[in-house]
Amino acid sequence: MALSASAKENLSRLFPGDPSPLWDSDPEFMELFTNFALGEVVDQGSLDEQTRMMAVLAALLGCQGVSEYREQLPAALRAGVTPAQAKEVLYQAVAYLGLGRVRPFFDAANQVLQEQGVSLPLAPGSTTTAETRLTAGNQAQVDIFGEGMRGFQDSGPEESRHINRWLADNCFGDYYTRKGLDYRQREMITFCFLAAQGGCEPQLVSHAGANLKIGNDKAFLIQIISQCLPYIGYPRSLNALRCVNEAAQAAQ
Template sequence: MKTFLKEILYVTIVIVAVNVNAQSGAVQNLSNKEQAIISIAAVTAKGDLEKLKTELNAGLDSGLTVNQIKEVLVHLYAYCGFPRSIRGLQTFMTVLEQRKTKGINDVVGIEASPIKVGVSKYDRGKAILAELTGTSQDGPKKGYSAFSPEIDVFLKEHLFADIFERDILTYAERELTTISVLSSIGGVEPMLQSHLNICLNVGLTPNQLQQFIGVIKSKIDEKEGEVAQKVLNEVLKTKK
């Protein structure tokens, strides 16, 4: 009888373990923090500062640190310009002051680690871009990089070294920020397509990107969401 009960218990444990494993490997969803990053970046890019106050409060309440949100707002200037970024930072300052008067002490969070020296910024940026895209950056320059070599230098030295190398945000979080801006401003579908591919390379799943579309539709507009959906559909077709 004892042996029989032990066998039943063993089978039950195995079934539970299998179910837990199946669930953990099933569908990955965007976390509340990731959804907050999307909303903050998208609304800032649109310049809707009143709505941004709401999203900033929600982001802090979701567990994002002050430094993580600052990093999102700084990161997006590379894709929608200093004016939107600075206005976003100024709005964030106001929100933090308002929360402080209510007795809310938000977590500041970690600072960026010191940047390694000894390797040129261009080479560091090139290595990071290769990691993001999964393709070598050692070939001859093509397209706009050949037409304007200076912008290739700026992109690799500043965007992919100075900005992406800062470890306050993960690559996945930076890419969520990027595609949120690109979806919101519109008219840059080729860049959006490239960065959606990068999203998949850095570990975001198709389901998470579908959720991203949902956030854009609800926080920005159905029109921008539909355009982004078409681009995502094309990207996912190539992955089948």
């Protein structure tokens, strides 16, 4: 099997330099996968390359693909993802995956960025303080999910109300208010985190609905799923598609 023209062009542009060792040990597989992931899949739809690569990075975080993340991050930087955007994807992943699963990706990202000549740490990206994070976080929830989220931090049974507060001040107040990514980009990567890790279908439906509400329409989300599919597999991709359909039906 020879590489298609599209796969060959994308491979040489995004992955210049020494080829993966898999080309020596598993050339037949690499031709098959490259033709699919960098040819057929990339040619599907009309996502800009920066968005596509940001989605792939988020999906790899979600599925714990740290070795592939290390391979893909330099390609993402070549595709226009800035170091600040790459770091924001990494930071926000902690809210949805937990530091226990994200910690190895910090090492991978820092190594790649330093190899690319990026000076660390990057400039601070926070826009909130200890005094403003709760109010700003709840406003972000309202901006994304709608007015029904107003005062969410004070809702629910008293014994678990602190978790709703943490969702407002930590998940949204600490992360969604940061510089580097807008709400549409943040909800897109959240969708990828949830789709790729699996077992979060209720939250995936909710965030698919949030994406639809802020302008990431159904066609866009299907393109995102399509670009992530080679890295997370068919079962989780099909689950994500079902969740998008469910959210779109509820939004009618």
